[in-house]
Amino acid sequence: MQAYSWIIPFLSLVSFATIVFFTIKRPRLSAYISISAVATAFVLSVIILTEVLKNPVSSEFTYSWINLPGFKIEMGMLVDPLTAVMLMVVTIVSMLVQIYSVGYMAGDPRFSRYFSFLSLFTFSMLGLVLSNNFFEIFIFWELVGLTSYLLIGFWFEKKVASDAGKKAFITTRTGDLGFLIGIFILVSAAGTFNFNEIFHQIEANTIPSALITISAIFIFCGAVGKSAQFPLHVWLPDAMEGPTPVSALIHAATMVAAGVYLVARAMTVFAAAPSAALVVAIIGAFTAFLAASIGLVQNDIKRVLAYSTISQLGYMMLALGLVGFTAGTFHLMTHAYFKALLFLGAGSVIHAMHTNDIWEMGGLYPKMKITAITFIIASLSISGIFPFSGFWSKDEIFAVAAQKPVFLIVAILVAFMTAFYMFRLCFVTFFGKPRDQKKFEHAHESPKNMTIPLMVLAFLSITAGWVGIPWLKKGFSSFVYFHHPHHAEPNILLMIGSTIVALSGISLAYLMYYKKSISTEKLKKKFPFPYKVLYNKYYFDELYNTIIINPILSLAKLLFRFDLGIIDWLVNAFGDFTVFLSDVKEWFDSHIVDGGVNGIAYVFKVISSGIRKIQTGQLQNYALIIFFGIVIIMLLKFS
Amino acid sequence: MLTLVHYLSLAAILFCIGIYGAITRRNAIGVLMAIELMFNAANINFIAFSKFITPTLLTGQVFAIFVIAIAAAEATVGLAIVILIYRHHKEINVDKINVMKW
Numbered sequence: 001m002q003a004y005s006w007i008i009p010f011l012s013l014v015s016f017a018t019i020v021f022f023t024i025k026r027p028r029l030s031a032y033i034s035i036s037a038v039a040t041a042f043v044l045s046v047i048i049l050t051e052v053l054k055n056p057v058s059s060e061f062t063y064s065w066i067n068l069p070g071f072k073i074e075m076g077m078l079v080d081p082l083t084a085v086m087l088m089v090v091t092i093v094s095m096l097v098q099i100y101s102v103g104y105m106a107g108d109p110r111f112s113r114y115f116s117f118l119s120l121f122t123f124s125m126l127g128l129v130l131s132n133n134f135f136e137i138f139i140f141w142e143l144v145g146l147t148s149y150l151l152i153g154f155w156f157e158k159k160v161a162s163d164a165g166k167k168a169f170i171t172t173r174t175g176d177l178g179f180l181i182g183i184f185i186l187v188s189a190a191g192t193f194n195f196n197e198i199f200h201q202i203e204a205n206t207i208p209s210a211l212i213t214i215s216a217i218f219i220f221c222g223a224v225g226k227s228a229q230f231p232l233h234v235w236l237p238d239a240m241e242g243p244t245p246v247s248a249l250i251h252a253a254t255m256v257a258a259g260v261y262l263v264a265r266a267m268t269v270f271a272a273a274p275s276a277a278l279v280v281a282i283i284g285a286f287t288a289f290l291a292a293s294i295g296l297v298q299n300d301i302k303r304v305l306a307y308s309t310i311s312q313l314g315y316m317m318l319a320l321g322l323v324g325f326t327a328g329t330f331h332l333m334t335h336a337y338f339k340a341l342l343f344l345g346a347g348s349v350i351h352a353m354h355t356n357d358i359w360e361m362g363g364l365y366p367k368m369k370i371t372a373i374t375f376i377i378a379s380l381s382i383s384g385i386f387p388f389s390g391f392w393s394k395d396e397i398f399a400v401a402a403q404k405p406v407f408l409i410v411a412i413l414v415a416f417m418t419a420f421y422m423f424r425l426c427f428v429t430f431f432g433k434p435r436d437q438k439k440f441e442h443a444h445e446s447p448k449n450m451t452i453p454l455m456v457l458a459f460l461s462i463t464a465g466w467v468g469i470p471w472l473k474k475g476f477s478s479f480v481y482f483h484h485p486h487h488a489e490p491n492i493l494l495m496i497g498s499t500i501v502a503l504s505g506i507s508l509a510y511l512m513y514y515k516k517s518i519s520t521e522k523l524k525k526k527f528p529f530p531y532k533v534l535y536n537k538y539y540f541d542e543l544y545n546t547i548i549i550n551p552i553l554s555l556a557k558l559l560f561r562f563d564l565g566i567i568d569w570l571v572n573a574f575g576d577f578t579v580f581l582s583d584v585k586e587w588f589d590s591h592i593v594d595g596g597v598n599g600i601a602y603v604f605k606v607i608s609s610g611i612r613k614i615q616t617g618q619l620q621n622y623a624l625i626i627f628f629g630i631v632i633i634m635l636l637k638f639s
Numbered sequence: 640m641l642t643l644v645h646y647l648s649l650a651a652i653l654f655c656i657g658i659y660g661a662i663t664r665r666n667a668i669g670v671l672m673a674i675e676l677m678f679n680a681a682n683i684n685f686i687a688f689s690k691f692i693t694p695t696l697l698t699g700q701v702f703a704i705f706v707i708a709i710a711a712a713e714a715t716v717g718l719a720i721v722i723l724i725y726r727h728h729k730e731i732n733v734d735k736i737n738v739m740k741w
Contacts, residue, residue, distance in 0.1 A: 617740025620670070620733060624662045 175225015
């Protein structure tokens, strides 16, 4: 069955083509095509997962695409446990999000186009997951970037949305440039694009370690861009301008996880370059902390979730940087479910309230029970409360971070902040008094096609982590592993500690936003500076504006003036000179050449107008002349 | 005694009258008549030379008969042209007819 795994992405490509070419005018049909394609892909992924579970080996299928002497580029599939898990995650989230979108996007004028983009995205993401070489993964890497751009700017009539799309595309492209350089370095050293061949060479120590370190850091640049890690994290919060299901699918569950997946896939490279791996861990930890602290004070429900996503991705990077392959990928999987659920829940709330500002919501619990309960389940999961899935994956990360106490402290701090800001959202949105009575009146539970995906994801958010319970004999860690199946020893102390941290975060949020026994206003007054800095996201956008964007803009303006002043002037001057030259030629032509021609004609005209007078048309004249002619001839002849 | 010179002189005078008439007459019919005069001057020459130079041969006289025949045909064509011109221009004054001018 693994040999046919190419069908999984191919189905979505077919659906994309069908929608674009045939059913663009029939929105319902387009949605069904897209959903049935991804649902079939999901079924196939389940089959592949069960087969890989039975026989956990990595199988590779290649088709050689470009053959050059001594060098070839392949298209192929690499199906190993990591791929199988990723296929499951992507297809299931994609399927649920597409079902949800039918309700959420109902009545949108570009409904079909939306589903065609979703299909294209699903195709690209599945292709990325299945890739067996760097060349192929880069193609799909860029394709997911493109679809992300298309979907962020889906409502391009809004300037913020189209700007956000551009920002996302350009920012991730910056990272991709590094990725490309990394690939080039690695490939020029190894002589092949193929993952396994490169990894074998690295393990056989045939590639200089300095090259490995450099290429690892460059490859990580790509992951930094795609997974919105510091310093390229600025695009993800803005990407929230896209439709909410898109945020759930692309900017929470799957595409942003591609960076994590890439690092996991290239684990051998990072494992062989300890300093590069350390960079990954440091960036991950720093990003996790930075984003979580910004998330504390944001007021836009989707932005809080976006910073939460960045922070959780930082977690995964932290784990991978410490070569916690299992922990990173495990958290990637559980995070996909609960973060997709959080976004879809937020979408449901936004659908009901027509606002993103949490301070205009409140008291929604009685009106939207399903949304509220599922949202709280996801929040408990992300906070790491026993026995929700986030608890198990977070513990794995803590266990890995425990290698270096600094990272453990950061991870615990982040866990505390995560619990706090998530329950801040929950309490402000679903409990307390309604703040905007008018909007509250209109609020209603979302339709079934939106709530059912929520419930399925809620179920997954609770149970997905159970495959990684450390007491299990054959759990996640004995299936997805790097080199050796590592058996995470259940660390009761850490578990209790993390639960205490999460509970204290939740209680603080409870006290501040439900009981209101700690006044937020007073805190704001007491610490105006930290609040302002956090509220303005550490001024990263402003910083980038001043040090990168504005200099580039002014350089562009300068070049524009240079263009206008020098280049255009030169071109115009040349043009003017040519016009002048042709004026001279024109004068010569019309005066000298034409004058000559006309002059000759004039001469003949004058002569002939004299001579023509002889031709009177009167035969008698001619006869007279002939007569005199003969007389003269006679006289000359005979005299 | 009438000699060859007398005949030739008559023919020359007749021819001159013909030329004069052909050149100066305004009326197209008159021009045609003047041309007839010139033909006949030539005929007199033919016959005179035939009589005085080759009395035994009749070549000149036969030639004169041919000329008369051809002159008759020519007069027919000429008169036909004149009639057509007249129908077209209501005019037989040769001075006024200058359609052959450039």
